[in-house]
Amino acid sequence: MARIAIAIAGAGLAGRLFAWALARAGHSVEVFDSALGPGPSFDGQGAAAFTAAGMLSPLAEQECGGEDIAALGWQSLALWPGIVGRLKAQVRLGVQGSLLLAHRSDRGAAARALARMPGAQDLSPDQQRALEPALAPGLCAWLLPGEGLIHPVEAMAALHAEAVGVAWHWQQAVSAVEPGRLQLSGGRCVHADWALDTRGLGGRPELPSLRGVRGEVVVLALPGHGLLRPLRLLHPRHRVYLVPRSEHELIVGASEIESEDRSPVSLRSAVELMAAAHSVLPALAEARISRLDRNLRPALPDNLPHSHHEPGLLRLNGLYRHGWLLAPALVQRLLGESGLASLETIP
16 A cells, blocks of 8 residues: 555544554554643543543443444454554453442342343352452342453553654644644644544534543552452442452542533542442452542533544544443544555554
C-alpha cells in the first residue's frame, strides 16, 4: 500500500489505537491533542481512558447497552490479545471471566438484571470460594464467562511509546476536523490525505449533542488482596465495580453519574463506593487510599457510539462508559471501511 499522510485529532484510546495501527501499516501519522503530554494527569482533565477501570464486560453491559454493544464487545475481546501480544511493554490483560454480586436483600434486582445477561452462571457458595476465596460469605454470585480486564495506564503508555514514527503534537487543541484537514485552535491548518477525529468531548463542534458523563474511581493499595477477577456489585444507587490492577492494587468505581462536573470526588461518593466494596471484600478494611480520580466520558443521547466514514475523513466518538470494551472493534471497522490498515493483519 502507498504511504499515506494521516492527521489524527485526539490522543485518547481510539486515537492511540489508530496511530499505532496506521504507523505499523507504513503510513505517515501525526497526532494533535490539547493535553500537556502523553501521560495521565489524574486531575479530571485529559483522556478519560486513563481514569477507566478497564473492565471488558460485554455480558454485563448488555443489561443497559443491548445486543449491539455486547456484539462489539465480544469482537474487541477477540482483538485485544493480538494487540497486547504485539506490544513489547508489559500490559496486563486477563480474560478469566468476571463476577456479578448481590447481597441477598438485592436478589430481586439481580434477577431483573440477569434476565438481560444470557450466559451468566449461578455460583454456589463453594464455587464462589473456589473462584474468589477473598469474597465475603453469604453473597449471591454469578460468573460472567469470557469477560476480562485490561490495565488502562499500561496500555495507553505502550500504544504511545510503540507507535514508531508517529509525530505527537501536545498542547495543540483541534477546533475543527474536515476531510483531509485539521483546524488547530491557534489558527494553523494541517492538511493530510486523511483526517481522523477522535477528540471525545472536544468533538462537540461537529457533534453538538455530545454530553459528558462523570465517572469517579478510588484507587486502593492492599498487598496480597487476593482478588483475581473483576467484580460488579448490584447496589441500590450504583453499579459498583472492583477491579484488581495488580497483586497489590485495586480500583473501585461507579459506572456513571449524569454530570459534567470535573471537581474532585465528593465525600458521599467516596464513602458509598468504598463501603460497598468493603461489604464484598472484607480485607479492604486495611487498604490504603492511593488516589481519588474522576473524569468525563463522551456520550450521545442514545448512549451508543458514533462512527463515520467518508473519503478523507473518519470520526469515532460517543463511546460512553464502553471505551476499553468497544474501541478495538470500532477502530477495526473504520480501518476496514477506509482500507487504510487492519488491527488483525499488521505486523
